[in-house]
Amino acid sequence: METVRVTVTLGAHNIRRQERSQQKIRAGKWVIHPQYLHKGFKNDIVLLKLKPRARINKHVQFISIPRRNEHVREGALCTVSGWGWTSVTGNKTNMMRETNMMREVKLKVQEEKICQQLFRNYQRQSMICVGDEKEEKATYKGDSGGPLVCNKKAHGIVSHARKHNRFPEAFTRISHFEPWIRKQLKRFSLQDIPCFPSSD
Known part of the structure; x- marks a missing residue:
């Protein structure tokens, strides 16, 4: 092995x-x-x-993590940081060159029902629905595993999104775990x- x-x-x-x-x-x-x-x-x-x-x-x-029954509220503005790709277009080399420096983005926590409609396997108790289409900001390849920080606590972990539409995304809900x-x-x-x- x-x-x-x-x-x-x-x-x-x-x-x-x-x-x-x-x-x-x-x-x-x-x-x-x-x-x-x-x-x-x-x-x-x-x-x-x-x-x-x-x-x-x-x-x-x-950084602190939330307790089991502590939930981040819908509408909360949180930050995610990472070195993931910053563009969906262009070639891979250009995208990788743009991400030497850590970037940070502010994302809004969404209603659970939005992700329940979009993701077949969305589980509200163990996932958080994050990201607003109007803002046109999201995490991308290379950001997985990064923290969703709300009120100085790590409430989520970058997990997954739909292939051709980045908004919203499903994050792992730390309080559940x-x-x-x-x-x-x-x-x-x-x-x-x-x-x-x-x-x-």
Whole structure:
């Protein structure tokens, strides 16, 4: 079996440069949600344990996650940041060149019924409907896994959109997975994670 190595880069702004603020740290262990399904992107969440720990400073800081029953309200304006493609048109080389620097976009949380009508596998308890057609802004290829930050908390994770229409998008709802996250963090601290990949 091939060994998979995952490296996380923290504190980056320009990913094409070796900035002093950057920390490149290997993921020693990780856990994929046991009910993850690629079809419909159900339970689209994975946790990484860094080895060694990150150094917390002005460039690398913690962010809170919501509790199980804490929901971000419809109409809330949230931010997403990442290095994903910035254009749907043009060739791949030009798009990749435009994304050296981290970009940030403000997106509005939508009514659940909008995504329920558009996505066959949309699950309101574990997903958030995000992005407004009028604003013409969205995440794109390369942004997956990025945080949806609302009121200084990470409420969502960039998950998926429809192929030919970027608005709205379905994000993973972190509050739904909060009990599972806390359970995994306890297991990480006990070093008791059988059956999961390791890059040791």
